[in-house]
Amino acid sequence: AINLLPTGLLPDGSAPAGTKTIGARTEHLAIEKAVNGHADGVVDWVEHLGDQNHLHVTVGPKKLVTLTDPDTDLGQGDKVVIRYRSPLYFGADGQRLM
Template sequence: TEHLSISKASNGPADGVVNWVEHLGDQNHLHVTVGSRKLVTLTDPDTQLEKGDRVIIRYRAPLFFDQAGNRIAN
């Protein structure tokens, strides 16, 4: 969650579509379809995203690991 940046797409390509925003008090679960896969992540309680919104998803300081589970420095 802390390594993703999700914003509403304006006029152009999008990475996914919001299926629904599940409001859970101090946080929201954001359910997004990306291609044929489903993504569930946390989002701010005051998010402006809504069902049907096309979104852009970007990595923010991602962590990488090898097959043995060791972190790869980037």
């Protein structure tokens, strides 16, 4: 599934002009434990599903769900830093921006 996030929720400096929504699938997100005090979100829970895990994270007012490795060291309550990796950008009309 794709997470549809508003601009400004996470650092998105490379978003093209006119971006209103950012689409982020698992491959579009880099999530790591926060180590220096700054955090973008908090892990709500890790849902273990055999060979993969669903990672549920709260970022401001939004909830996002992504996949993580079965052997992840992330757990409930962990503060995380989240960065985009080549996400999809959409304008106010819902059309994808290049």
